[in-house]
Amino acid sequence: MNDHQTRLSLEDAWTLSIDVLEQNGFSQDQAAAIARSVMAAQRDECHSHGMYRLLDCVRTVRYGGVEPRAVPEIHEKAPGVISVDARGGCSLLAFETAREPFIEKARATGVAVLAVKNAFHFSALWPEVESLANQGLVALAMTPSHAYVAPAGGHSPLLGTNPIAFAWPRPESEPFVFDFATSVVARGEVELHRRAGESIPEGWALDETGQPTTDPSAALAGALLPFGGHKGAALSIMIELLAGPLIGDRLGHQTRPADGSDEGAPQHGEFILAMDPHAFLGTGVATRLQQAEALFEGITAQGARLPSQRRYGARKRSQAEGVIIPQKLHDELVKLRDPS
Amino acid sequence: MNDHQTRLSLEDAWTLSIDVLEQNGFSQDQAAAIARSVMAAQRDECHSHGMYRLLDCVRTVRYGGVEPRAVPEIHEKAPGVISVDARGGCSLLAFETAREPFIEKARATGVAVLAVKNAFHFSALWPEVESLANQGLVALAMTPSHAYVAPAGGHSPLLGTNPIAFAWPRPESEPFVFDFATSVVARGEVELHRRAGESIPEGWALDETGQPTTDPSAALAGALLPFGGHKGAALSIMIELLAGPLIGDRLGHQTRPADGSDEGAPQHGEFILAMDPHAFLGTGVATRLQQAEALFEGITAQGARLPSQRRYGARKRSQAEGVIIPQKLHDELVKLRDPS
Numbered sequence: 190m191n192d193h194q195t196r197l198s199l200e201d202a203w204t205l206s207i208d209v210l211e212q213n214g215f216s217q218d219q220a221a222a223i224a225r226s227v228m229a230a231q232r233d234e235c236h237s238h239g240m241y242r243l244l245d246c247v248r249t250v251r252y253g254g255v256e257p258r259a260v261p262e263i264h265e266k267a268p269g270v271i272s273v274d275a276r277g278g279c280s281l282l283a284f285e286t287a288r289e290p291f292i293e294k295a296r297a298t299g300v301a302v303l304a305v306k307n308a309f310h311f312s313a314l315w316p317e318v319e320s321l322a323n324q325g326l327v328a329l330a331m332t333p334s335h336a337y338v339a340p341a342g343g344h345s346p347l348l349g350t351n352p353i354a355f356a357w358p359r360p361e362s363e364p365f366v367f368d369f370a371t372s373v374v375a376r377g378e379v380e381l382h383r384r385a386g387e388s389i390p391e392g393w394a395l396d397e398t399g400q401p402t403t404d405p406s407a408a409l410a411g412a413l414l415p416f417g418g419h420k421g422a423a424l425s426i427m428i429e430l431l432a433g434p435l436i437g438d439r440l441g442h443q444t445r446p447a448d449g450s451d452e453g454a455p456q457h458g459e460f461i462l463a464m465d466p467h468a469f470l471g472t473g474v475a476t477r478l479q480q481a482e483a484l485f486e487g488i489t490a491q492g493a494r495l496p497s498q499r500r501y502g503a504r505k506r507s508q509a510e511g512v513i514i515p516q517k518l519h520d521e522l523v524k525l526r527d528p529s
Numbered sequence: 530m531n532d533h534q535t536r537l538s539l540e541d542a543w544t545l546s547i548d549v550l551e552q553n554g555f556s557q558d559q560a561a562a563i564a565r566s567v568m569a570a571q572r573d574e575c576h577s578h579g580m581y582r583l584l585d586c587v588r589t590v591r592y593g594g595v596e597p598r599a600v601p602e603i604h605e606k607a608p609g610v611i612s613v614d615a616r617g618g619c620s621l622l623a624f625e626t627a628r629e630p631f632i633e634k635a636r637a638t639g640v641a642v643l644a645v646k647n648a649f650h651f652s653a654l655w656p657e658v659e660s661l662a663n664q665g666l667v668a669l670a671m672t673p674s675h676a677y678v679a680p681a682g683g684h685s686p687l688l689g690t691n692p693i694a695f696a697w698p699r700p701e702s703e704p705f706v707f708d709f710a711t712s713v714v715a716r717g718e719v720e721l722h723r724r725a726g727e728s729i730p731e732g733w734a735l736d737e738t739g740q741p742t743t744d745p746s747a748a749l750a751g752a753l754l755p756f757g758g759h760k761g762a763a764l765s766i767m768i769e770l771l772a773g774p775l776i777g778d779r780l781g782h783q784t785r786p787a788d789g790s791d792e793g794a795p796q797h798g799e800f801i802l803a804m805d806p807h808a809f810l811g812t813g814v815a816t817r818l819q820q821a822e823a824l825f826e827g828i829t830a831q832g833a834r835l836p837s838q839r840r841y842g843a844r845k846r847s848q849a850e851g852v853i854i855p856q857k858l859h860d861e862l863v864k865l866r867d868p869s
């Protein structure tokens with residue numbers, strides 16, 4: 190911790206988050222769902238999805254981009270498909286509302302899809318897939334974001350940063366989880382560089398004219414690049430299609446951040462798939478989960494890291510010592526909690 | 530076409546493929562399923578999955594690595610899950626056998642998984658997902674291969690090249706399809722470089738000591754690298770888990786090519802997911818498929834290429850002019866068809 194940072198207990202950080210949200214118009218249920226996600230990210234030291242996002246939530250509600258008191262509505266679509274309409278509210282309460290019926294569906298059919306629709310979406314996906322894996326399910330989630338990324342071989346923003354997250358239950362530890370943007374880097378990382386006055390590495394982004402740039406402001410005005418060239422771009426297109434047209438929601442380029450800079454609705458969808466290993470394996474589940482452990486051991490034995498390892502380390506640390514956030518962020522949040 | 534190549538009509542190439550397979554012990558059904566896949570790849574100029582793979586099939590049957598007359602067996606697992614046991618035969622006939630009941634399941638539940646088990650698998654995945662998209666379904670397929678790829682941050686082969694393929698139906702053209710290895714490059718490409726006496730680009734592979742190499746033989750003895758660093762590696766791990774333990778089959782490192790170089794069975798699994806847009810969208814399907822077209826237009830309008838574009842171009846060419854294969858390959862196939 191340095192002079193520009195402040196440490197908060199998990200309890201104090203939770204209370205501050207809830208108070209900021211409720212003071213700014215969010216209902217108790219909406220605020221609690223948002224705070225759970227933001228605090229999970231802050232606890233795991235995923236700063237770009239942590240308490241810093243509370244600023245986004247308040248800014249978005251002020252510009253009319255999120256319905257802060259929305260009550261989500263569940264629709265049964267098919268034996269394996271359930272949809273929840275966030276009704277312009279945040280995706281998080283919609284997910285929490287549909288979570289139990291979705292799990293029941295996955296258990297009954299073996300595989301099920303949850304479509305979250307018409308949602309303001311700003312959060313990391315891993316808390317959702319991790320919560321499904323904690324129930325013994327295998328889970329995959331994806332969502333488009335606004336048009337920030339150029340397709341491979343292109344020069345203009347069209348695709349969202351389109352994250353994909355996956356979780357696999359492990360018998361004796363936290364689930365195997367990954368969650369990554371299909372851009373080279375999450376837009377939140379570029380934004381954090383801009384706020385810190387740092388340049389970004391080459392290969393992350395193009396400027397407005399389609400030329401490579403290391404200036405985070407130019408990158409935010411231009412286009413991020415997809416990770417892994419045409420393969421990452423292909424994956425990103427798949428995410429747009431599944432979490433957009435397939436579930437009856439918007440493509441990335443059909444949404445706009447509600448920040449006063451642009452017309453358009455910030456709402457879009459999220460696609461979540463869950464599978465129940467018992468439906469596939471019956472009594473063989475325990476043996477097959479052990480088999481998967483052999484893969485994880487083969488990775489760590491050669492000095493490579495599992496995707497979730499660092500995050501789980503941070504979680505232990507935060508549970509013992511609380512979280513550290515920039516003093517500037519803390520001041521902004523206190524100002525939002527106690528408006529003059 | 531050059532002096533070292535030969536042109537075959539699609540009919541002649543088909544007959545040659547069938548004759549090679551049947552002459553070498555494959556049943557009529559197995560041979561036809563294999564020839565359909567190999568010819569689809571050759572027609573679309575995916576050389577690494579084309580007629581060259583017939584050599585693999587014959588080599589594998591000679592080493593006892595594939596049951597050439599296997600009759601696949603279907604098992605219902607759950608309302609959304611169907612499994613087909615290839616019984617040591619090639620994956621292709623198993624897929625074809627289960628295809629119709631799988632499609633029915635996806636239509637009934639909205640989302641379904643087909644698990645292909647205990648299969649000799651050498652083929653591209655795109656013909657399978659394309660065939661599902663031609664029935665109006667959205668499809669995703671993945672399979673592990675043998676341990677050829679080092680995890681990100683590691684140095685030894687552990688993961689398969691683990692391809693993933695996706696298809697989306699388009700109202701007025703061939704489906705949107707991608708199919709890529711989660712290694713930087715498919716192993717077949719390295720093998721083609723070795724056969725051609727060419728070096729491979731930097732960044733594709735490590736040698737046996739874990740050092741970067743441009744020698745295809747050293748790469749084949751060492752490890753390929755995952756595409757896109759830790760993100761591609763994470764995706765590759767997911768593919769191992771879904772197409773391995775989840776469906777009750779082997780991980781990449783638990784299989785071995787049957788080429789006389791090693792002990793072990795070449796059989797492993799394939800995971801295929803299909804979703805019926807009608808279950809998600811009801812009468813809104815046509816509108817939402819049109820919405821997806823806006824994304825494809827946004828990509829091609831900025832000069833970027835859709836993943837399947839080149840392949841569909843090759844298909845038109847081959848349908849008019851036949852296919853071109855190396856003379857050396859043709860000679861080898863004729864020798865396998867007419868053993869002395």
